[in-house]
Each structure stands twice: as structure tokens, then as C-alpha cells.
Amino acid sequence: MFENVRRVVTVIDDNGVSRFESDGAPPVSRRLQNAGANIDEVWRFDAVPGDITAPGDPEEFSFLSPANGLLVRRVEVPPDATRFRDETGASRIPEPHEGMHQTATIDILQILEGELWCLLDSGEETCLRAGDVIVQRGTVHAWRNRSDQVTRYLAIMVTAPLPHPIEHHANP
Template structure:
């Protein structure tokens, strides 16, 4: 968890079974695992598993939010991106350096070195814009995504740009994938 003041966190409601085997709410509260990246983005891990398929009664993987998605399983994540104009340049540079350390050759490489935040993960990500708008920037081209749009990001290098004047919220399911 970040040491900065807690941002507005998403409510997370979890169902389960009571002692009699009947469906019930077993947890209801703010998303407990979150991190504020140096860029100002707030990442909230809503749910993650360490294996697929998952049993419906398995407990959540509680390793905490990380920049790197799980090596096995999936992660459901909410991300709030501030407008680019609100991003601190020094914070963005620190984040870029961290991404290079974490992702190595999966981060900026070759012709993509001039694109801040460029990275890839060994996941297939289903990303839906919940609120606002954001640009997904690829090595060859970019496109604007607005509320209700869904991107299927299949392990390719990409970066995010919020060129609007308000935050953008993304809901993402990151599913562990393998490369051919």
C-alpha cells in the first residue's frame, strides 16, 4: 500500500457461502490492495488468482498490487489515469526507469524508445474504459478509447496517454499468456 494519502478507492463486494451453504456477502469495503505510481496513476487490484481454472471457493491471491501481472492466473485491476498535463515529469521519468528494470527488453526497445511508458506483459488484457477517455499508443499507430470501449491487448508493446482534462478509469482483466 502506498504511504501517500489514500485516494478514492473502488468498493469491492465478494460473495461466498455461509455456514449453512447459502450464498451471502463475505466482504464489502474499499479495495484493500492499491498503489499510486510515480505518474499519479492509481492502480487497484480488485481480485487475483494464482492458477487457472480457479475453484469458486478459492481464496484470493493476496500478494498485493505490483507493476508485474501474476505469472500464473489472472488479475482484475482498476486503474485511474490523471490527465497527462497533471503528470509530474520527474515522476514519469522514475516510472519509466522502474519499468525498464522490471520489464527489461519488454519495455522500450528499438524504435519505441522515444515513447514514454511503452511496455508489454506476458498477458492478454481485456481493458474497458469505465469513465473518461484515453489513447492507447502502439509502436505503429494509436487510437482513442472512450467510455464503454473495450481493447483486447494481446501482449504487444503499448503505452497510455490521457490527453483529456479529466481522469480516465479503466477496468482490466489480465490473463496470463505464453508467447509462441
């Protein structure tokens, strides 16, 4: 169901020549059992501006982005029908605010494949399809895949202070 990610990283060697440093899967990948999603940590800066010579491989998975940095993720979200189940294992409709969360980041997401609904705590929602880009600026939101196909997207998350942090929708 989930697709392997190939990550190619370049480097400038000691002689000033550009080289390919690595070519393969990202070193940190996490399958979220409760949400059924798959997250690959593609790259990470612990501070912005980033240090071109610093390694960008995270050592372990974290939901949080670096305190003053940037995080690049590739995410796969299965259909809601497989993500949300009742105690018998039957598919169920998620609660309106289920999965609502807020991060102290500006997130730029591009849908690579499939479609994904963005729900806001105001009750507004929109459907994003392949090629669409959303800029999420610290808003309280949740994601829904109402289709019958896996959705894949790329997310770039840049740390930013929240003007109005929330506490009532703290479950990502």
C-alpha cells in the first residue's frame, strides 16, 4: 500500500566538487498505527538559515519540528474508511473535531497524488487535489482522505511563533 521513497542528497566535497552523497530511502520513517499514515523524514534543519555542510538526517522521529528550524516530510494518508474504525473493526465516520491540532509552524504542503480535505475549527473545509498547494499558518486543522485511494503529499514545515495558541484541540 505504501510506496518507497527515494531521497538523493548532494554535497560539496573537500575539493569543492559537487557529488551525490546518498541515494536511497530516508533514514527515518514512521508508520502511525492509530492514524494509518506513513511519514518519511526527508530533511531537517535545526536552525534557519540552514548550514549547507551540516547533516540533515534526523536521528529519530518526532511530531515536532525543530525549535528554530525546518522539517521536510513526505506523507501518505490512507482513505478514512481504513483509518477510522470502531471497536468491532468496522469503518466509521470520524467526529468533526477528531484529529484537530495546531503546530507552531508555517506549513507548505503540495498534494502529489490523490486528494485531501483540510478541515478548520471554524467549520470551513476545502478539498485539495494533485498539484494543489496549501499554506497552513498555525491554524487549527485536521486532515481527511474521503476518497478510496492513498493520498501522498510533501510538507515543508518552518518554525514560527503562534499568535493564538490553543489547548482544546491538542490531539494530532
